[in-house]
Amino acid sequence: MRIRLAQVADLEGIAHLIHRNWDEVLAEVHSAAVVSRFRSEMSIAALREQLCSKTILVADDAGTVVATGALADFPSEGRAKPCISNLFVAPDRQREGLGALLMQHLLALARQRSITVLHVPSSRVAVAFYTRLGFTVDTEQPDAASEMTWMRKRLSDGKA
Numbered sequence: 001m002r003i004r005l006a007q008v009a010d011l012e013g014i015a016h017l018i019h020r021n022w023d024e025v026l027a028e029v030h031s032a033a034v035v036s037r038f039r040s041e042m043s044i045a046a047l048r049e050q051l052c053s054k055t056i057l058v059a060d061d062a063g064t065v066v067a068t069g070a071l072a073d074f075p076s077e078g079r080a081k082p083c084i085s086n087l088f089v090a091p092d093r094q095r096e097g098l099g100a101l102l103m104q105h106l107l108a109l110a111r112q113r114s115i116t117v118l119h120v121p122s123s124r125v126a127v128a129f130y131t132r133l134g135f136t137v138d139t140e141q142p143d144a145a146s147e148m149t150w151m152r153k154r155l156s157d158g159k160a
């Protein structure tokens with residue numbers, strides 16, 4: 001298993017992985033409207049643009065992309081808001097530690113960039129996963145209508 005930066009050649013595999021998750025995993029716990037909206041935002045063209053604006057990593061298993069996750073900035077009220085974005089593991093490879101492995105790399109990257117608080121808009125299924133990794137649920141939830149739960153983790157304590 002190799003964790004590396006995503007390239008243009010990976011975009012089809014990444015889009016497929018994300019679409020499979022919306023269809024097979026997230027459709028079980030999110031409304032049809034939310035699934036349809038977020039799914040349609042994940043076109044290859046949109047992902048190609050994100051290659052410039054985010055740091056996208058993939059887990060490459062012998063040439064197949066089996067997981068992806070990104071470090072992004074979603075500024076809020078004029079201030080930077082460093083975030084985990086688009087963390088997805090292939091449905092048939094979930095609960096094998098791949099999500100945690102990708103997060104280790106993303107957290108290391110965030111620390112290299114001197115990020116002290118990392119945010120994530122979590123799907124309904126991922127709240128328990130992020131909690132396991134030390135994230136806590138924010139008191140304010142501006143995207144509740146989108147069925148996303150904002151969570152955060154302080155990185156300045158030196159813990160993994």
Ligand SMILES: CC(C)(COP(=O)(O)OP(=O)(O)OC[C@H]1O[C@@H](n2cnc3c(N)ncnc32)[C@H](O)[C@@H]1OP(=O)(O)O)[C@@H](O)C(=O)NCCC(=O)NCCS
Binds near residue numbers: 088124126132
């Ligand atoms: C959420 C997701 C990224 C987690 O990745 P994963 O590879 O399945 O998780 P891991 O195997 O690395 O699990 C790491 C830890 O979290 C726990 N965990 C993972 N998913 C969990 C869940 N749904 N409920 C409870 N605990 C969970 C694991 O048990 C493990 O705990 P341990 O260290 O005590 O053994 C993955 O399941 C996924 O892609 N889900 C669907 C898409 C999604 O919701 N992505 C997040 C978008 S914000």
